[in-house]
Amino acid sequence: MTLDTVREEKAIENLTRRLTDSFADIHTPEDIETAVAAARRQFEGDRVRDYVPILVERMVRQELTPQPEPDDRLARWTRPASTTTPAPEPAAGAGSPFRRFKTRGVALPAGIAGVLVVATIVTVVIVRGGGDVQAQTSGVITVSGVIGSEKRAFFEDPDVKAALAKHGFDVKVDTAGSREIATSVDLSKYDFAFPSSTVAAEKILQPAPGRPTVNGKKYAVFSSPMAIATFQPIVDLLSATGIARQVNGIWYFDVRKYADLAKAGWRWTNIRGNTTYPVNKKILVTTTDPRTSNSAAMFLSIVSYVANHNNVVQSAADEKKVLPLVAPLFVNQGYTDSSSEGPFDDYLSLGMGKSPMVNIYEAQFVDAAVQHKLKAGMVLMYPSPTIQSKHTLVSLNANGEKLGELLSTDTDLQELAARHGFRTADESQFANVVSQNRVPVAKDVIDVADTPTYDTLERLLDGVSKSYR
Template identity: 55%
Template structure:
């Protein structure tokens, strides 16, 4: 009898343990009772956000420990082996759409976005204003005219040849610094902007336009020489080395504003933020590859705490209150309502533009640049 009672108790205790484990897993806990580890691959510009202890704690409240690896958005879409990842989080919708189609994913999340912008310095902005490239928007921010810039770049104009230039007489071409267009999304978004202007102010939408436009805008990439692979590197150069190394660099608005909001002193009084006209919005789009990855995307999109933390890193979300509050608090030079915003080409056509430029890199050829506007 005692032996029967002992067996019954053992079975009962075993059942309790099983129920506890099941309930723990349903609440997002791992087998050891802690948060479930969820690994994703992201664009490098989002790593400071995911590394923030407050962000980690916010995910932990929902039973998740989110870990990330970084890669260029184009690499995520074409080269990174996504098996074993719970989510892919490139920095643009075209790359995310490529992943979504390849993996057969029904739903994606775009929890935040960032307009493309230009980080520069006051003397450079003044020079470009005198040259007709920069103007005041009348809405509290400055605008960089992409069409006029392409005309200037097509002539091979050097800084020391700009009329009245005594502030920055550098003997190099007037070129925006970008990342490597073959690997990085920020450069691909710059390509989306310039290709729109070069295509007669229209989105590139067929293979004939791809070939012509790529050849037209290729020099503004190839003439830069060496370009770094990730968006953090040239922005760090801008912050640390000044205008001698990087007079103006294409960035995500969030990179600049996150430093302003942090008040860490890295944005110095002479630094300036410009908005290209036209610009594009880099929509950071999460593609879930597992149920836990979907939970990460849902939390980033809907959780008020995570949305507020995203705003601290300069990202714009569906709820603008936190972002606008930070802009007002810090007197940040952010555009509240951008009007001149265009769409990037589809993934296939953007990839075609990049592939054409890649072939020119490989051949060592730099096509003679003509005024790129109106190419059809």
């Protein structure tokens, strides 16, 4: 299965989940899956797949959303042309051209549904061009990049595509773990790389054996502090251990106390009076794979700082001291995903049974709140200390430079980034988003640790990697 196929399958899975949540009151999951499959079949054989999930979601939402009864003009469309007794409609079936769509308050023959499909496609094409049809045929710069998966929703947002198209850009992206981007992804076929931290960006710019030298520029487009996605029953249990505390309505996670309990081998059943999560699993924060993913590297930076008595790890002696303490926090998790999208999707869909605490970017939680994906009892905590992850674009050629400059300075694109949960240079943009959507976040993230230097963090990551073996 190719990377593009895997990406499309994951996108279809996610949009099906979103649609199931959105239409739970009026449609069964089976009906929604059928509608998604039918819409997707419209694109069988198409070689360009980038926009298929977006088109499928728009088509299905249009079909599933109840509408007023059709007027006489639509009724005339669906009647036979003859003024005599109407001919009987052929039986609906999978192979019938008159298969009916049982949505929107009216049963439409497949032919009319096809008209709606075409209309939807035309609409999206116009949106992609920012309303300028001529831009589809001239003056458009196609720019390709590889990005951290937590930014996928941003680049797939039709409004972002339209804002980019207004400036003559059609941006196509692949996703990978940020450390993979910096170490193993072939960057020669891309115009830009967009990992999730300055450390990963600096690694891209470092000379490396077997890789061409990158003479690009760095653009700190937006940022997001590291956070923990959890659930109210878990927060209540952690409060009893002293790990969690609430200040002005915001929950904080004491990393020192967490590391001490983890070192002592505590399990959830060790917490006195635990009747809400009596599971004989070790108390661990679920991370991604530190060998591939920036979010795990950021969590490693946090726990190594705490293990080094609230000092940034700097020397070989520091590394030797902290590695035995921090490596088990990753190795004892067992299998971990290669990028931050996976564990957060599990958090949203599977509940606290699988992963009661998940290391995430704050932006992921805010984005989910804006899209109404959060369920009752889902809680955001901030590690104390935490780390600000600066999502940094590295240009690989002139087109990448133009895009980096645009993303980091254009007001519309910065506002859209805030809508996806990222903190931008204009603090009011993020503040407006969280206020409008009532997301409890820290206004000012004060307790912030510094990351180790590029070389030190690499040695720490290598040390953790060896612990897996």
